Amino acid sequence: MLTKNMLDKLNEQIGYEFESSNLYLQMSAWCKAKGLEGSAGFLRKHAEEELSHMFKFFDYLEETGNLPVIPALAKPKADYENLRNVFEETLAHEKFITGKINGLAELALAEKNWATFQFLQWFTAEQHEEEALFNRVLDLVKMIGTDGRGLFLLDKEIGKLKADK
């Protein structure tokens, strides 16, 4: 049994996960257009993963006897200054999502909704991994740089990273 507040917040999260997927898919198109195949592939895979998060929330609402309602989605930003800028935004976005997941967990705790609290634990761990992953990408950006051949090498290294780890 979900409270109205929890139901609304979980439906909002469906929107955030869709927006994450759309943002990364749009970023992958920007990379592809710039010839950055490694980064494009990495972001596209990550876009698919965000869609799988969306489905986890969608399914949870159905399993609890509720109707998932997909909210209006924000248009993802399509233009970026450079590759560093792309990955600074991915990390900032993941931190924003972590805040949303933490907010949901706090609500579940306050409502003593243990099933939902338990359901959210997977996302808490997932956000920890995703922030670590995007921090790793930014470390690579700082180490290798984006000038001249550095950009080529950087893109190759990003392409080797597993999008889900």
Ligand SMILES: [Fe+2]
């Ligand atoms: Fe996600």
Ligand SMILES: [Fe+2]
């Ligand atoms: Fe994510």
